[in-house]
Amino acid sequence: MRETGGKRRGWRVAGGALALVSGVALMAAAPFSAALADDGADVPGPDMAAELAAAGVSSADRGALSGRRMVAGRAVTMLKAAPERAFRELVARVGEADGLAASLRRAGVTRGDAQAAADAVRAAAGGPVHAGTRVDIRLGKPGGGGMRPLEALTLKPRDDLSVTLERTAAGDFSVRREAIGVTVTPLRVSGRAGDGLYWALRGAGVSARAAQDYLKAIGGAVDVGEVGAEDRFDLVIEQRASQDGEANAGRLLYAGLDRVGASDVEMLQWSVGGETRWLDAGRLGGEAEGMIWPVAARISSGFGMRRHPILRYKRMHKGIDFAATRGTPIQAAADGVVIRSGRAGGYGNQVRIRHEDGTVTSYSHMARLSVAAGTRVAQGDVIGTVGSTGLSTGPHLHYEVHQGGRAVDPRGVGSVQRATLSGEALAAFKARLEEYRALPVG
Ligand SMILES: [Zn+2]
Structure with missing residues (x-):
């Protein structure tokens, strides 16, 4: 009896719970069905559900972003305009x-x-x-x-x-x-030149810019086309790591080439007279730069004592004259800095260039001046044109070369010396070279 009664009571309780659950379910379902179920076609039948599932389309309540029809129901209110974001x-x-x-x-x-x-x-x-x-x-x-x-x-x-x-x-x-704090550490990279230096460098993880800089640097000392497959590149690149976590490959600092059957190359970036250049460690003793004639023309008057064509008395001719036609371009005889460009009395329009070893070249009676004082010029750069300004009988170029403050015969000066390092600068250069040579490759 007790068992049966227990069962009955159990049923009653269960039945009450069931009724309660259904009531809640109905109440909950009512507002949704009013909003969504106005079109029976929106509820897929079993065939449609299979079609959609095969196409990878799932229902919106499962978080799908796609559907067969995606329209707003009546519960959605459209806004007249999207609100502006504050920023x-x-x-x-x-x-x-x-x-x-x-x-x-x-x-x-x-x-x-x-x-x-x-x-x-x-x-x-x-x-x-x-x-x-x-x-x-x-x-x-x-x-x-x-x-x-x-x-x-x-x-x-x-x-x-x-x-x-x-x-x-x-x-x-x-x-x-x-x-932003930046830590700079030099990184040494080395490897075989193989089929081509550029791609060998890129393959070793060197940036395109550093690879180009490397080729330019060693190109000053060797013919890059003649680098052998067994030759090894050896370079030092600045690695920059900033406090905010950014890492950058910086400048190329050292460019070396260990050659098989030829002399090695060691180029170091160095500041000379406020200008950063590649210096060849094997040629620190000085580098001669052959001078060129400023114009391609016949020499009409040489250096030395002569009777002046206008003043008509014997005097020193401190340069040489080139018989060139008016407008002929005049080129810088060697690399240097323009220290004067303008009128200079009887010399007319004149350009003066100081070269690295202190030699000064001057170009006179010019028609047009195309460089300003302070400009750095390379050998062969056009600095102006031939004219007949100042004390001159006709278009020609009067060309002087001064060394140690005195005019010398330009025909006796074949070259100027490129800046070399000496004393403390040379010691610093060698110390830096040793520092890079001692860096582990990695
Ligand atoms: Zn002259």
Whole structure:
């Protein structure tokens, strides 16, 4: 009896629970069915469900983003317009062909803001921002014309500097410069030249820029086409790791080539007279640069005592004259720096160039001057044209060479010496070379 009673009671309880559950289910289902089930076709039958499953379409309640029909039901209210976001954040890259201002404009910054921001960044960075630099931009709420004003901008013009602009209450930009700590370590890379140096370098993980710099550096000492497959490249590249986690391969510092059956090459980047150059460690004793004649023309008057054609008395002719026609281009006899370009009394229009060993060449009676004082020129660069300015009877080039402050016969000077290192500079150069030679490859 007890057992039976227990069973009955159990049933009753179970029945009550069941009724309660169904009631909740019905109540819960009612509002949804009113909103969704107005079109019976939206509920797929077994065949349709199989078709959809085969096509990879699942129901929205399983989080699907696709469906056979995706329409808003009556429960969805359409807004008249999308609300404006308070600000927009975007990322731009400085273009290859144009600068920061143009890149900002492309990203949607107004012309005025773009120019003002670019000017402020240039001043803060101390120069133009190079192509490829990432710029994080924040635009504010659209103004009257529907354009969003520039609110803030952050970029890294260099790996050790971050610049942030923020619009102030006054409408202009405040500039914040933040230094980023950078650790510089030299990295040595070595390997076999194989079929070609460039691809061998790239294969060893050297950047395209460093590989090109390497070829240019050793090209100053060897014919790159004659490098053998068993020759080994040996270079040191600056590795820069900034505090914010960015790692960059920096400049090429040392370019070496260990050659089989030929002399090795060791080139080191070095600053000479404020200018960074590749110096050949094997030729530190000095390098002669053969001079060229400034014009290809007949020499009409040599160096020495002569009767002056205009002044009509014997005097020293401190240079040589070339009989060239008016307008003939005049070339720099050797690399150097223009120390004068302008009128020089009887010499007329004159250019003077100081070469690295102190030798000065001068070019007179010129028609046109095409270089300014302070300009660095390479041998063969056109510095102006032949004319007849100053004390001159007709178009010709009067060419002088001065050494030790005195005019010498240009025909006796075949070459000038390229700057060499001596004393402390030479010791520093050798120490650096030893430092790189001792670096482990890796
Ligand atoms: Zn002369």
